[in-house]
Amino acid sequence: MSSRVALVTGGTGGIGTSICKRLADMGHRVATNYRSEEKARAWQQKMQAEGYDIVVVPGDVGSPEAAQALVKGVEEKLGPVEILVNNAGITRDTTFHRMTPEQWHEVINTNLNSVFNVTRPVIEGMRERKWGRVIQISSINGLKGQYGQANYAAAKAGMHGFTISLARENAKLGITVNTVSPGYVATDMVMAVPEEVRAKIVADIPTGRLGKPEEIAYAVGFLVADEAAWITGSNLDINGGHHMGW
Numbered sequence: 001m002s003s004r005v006a007l008v009t010g011g012t013g014g015i016g017t018s019i020c021k022r023l024a025d026m027g028h029r030v031a032t033n034y035r036s037e038e039k040a041r042a043w044q045q046k047m048q049a050e051g052y053d054i055v056v057v058p059g060d061v062g063s064p065e066a067a068q069a070l071v072k073g074v075e076e077k078l079g080p081v082e083i084l085v086n087n088a089g090i091t092r093d094t095t096f097h098r099m100t101p102e103q104w105h106e107v108i109n110t111n112l113n114s115v116f117n118v119t120r121p122v123i124e125g126m127r128e129r130k131w132g133r134v135i136q137i138s139s140i141n142g143l144k145g146q147y148g149q150a151n152y153a154a155a156k157a158g159m160h161g162f163t164i165s166l167a168r169e170n171a172k173l174g175i176t177v178n179t180v181s182p183g184y185v186a187t188d189m190v191m192a193v194p195e196e197v198r199a200k201i202v203a204d205i206p207t208g209r210l211g212k213p214e215e216i217a218y219a220v221g222f223l224v225a226d227e228a229a230w231i232t233g234s235n236l237d238i239n240g241g242h243h244m245g246w
Helices: 014-025 037-049 064-077 101-129 150-173 195-203 213-224
Strands: 005-008 029-034 055-058 083-086 132-137 175-182 235-238
Touching: 005 014, 005 064, 014 029, 014 037, 014 083, 014 213, 029 037, 029 064, 037 055, 055 064, 064 101, 083 101, 101 132, 101 150, 101 175, 132 150, 132 213, 150 175, 175 213, 213 235
Parallel strands: 005 029, 005 083, 029 055, 083 132, 132 175, 175 235
Antiparallel strands: none
């Protein structure tokens, strides 16, 4: 596969970091965004110590203007974005009857509106070049729902609605658009959950364990390959059998 330019939003998190590494290992030139310069600098230094040269560019993907500037910054450093992984996400959990407008809008803006904000500046270039890969990182909870996550589940379900529509619009132009829906993965966020709660989660997973960030990244690598050109509009569940559909 040719070396491509890949942008992974939210790349400094647990799953995002593994995706950045996986794409770099495949020979792609990888960039991600940041809001905290201090955190980004420390993350980049860690990546460099591990042998990864990943470009970090400022950008709040919840802002259309900032997202457009982010894409422009990546293109100035690496070239046109050919692979886009919409991975940025936050949680503001609470039961719906206690949820504030701020908790709703923050999650919808960062998790769902960001998908429009970042994809819009890159899709026309992909169409002109007749090649592109767009992947949304959704969640098991966008499929089955979760107590206290009406905002998060709505955003994550919306990501796949975006996927299947964009896939139809661009299928004849060499662009594939897919969704990956991870289950519970052993990231810092999940490991911060009380141990007894984690034990209940694991007890409900047929494989008997949490997922690894590298396992999600493997799926992304699979979908961006040239050989995956006939896979579009799909959702790949990676959850250890926690939620099964067909």
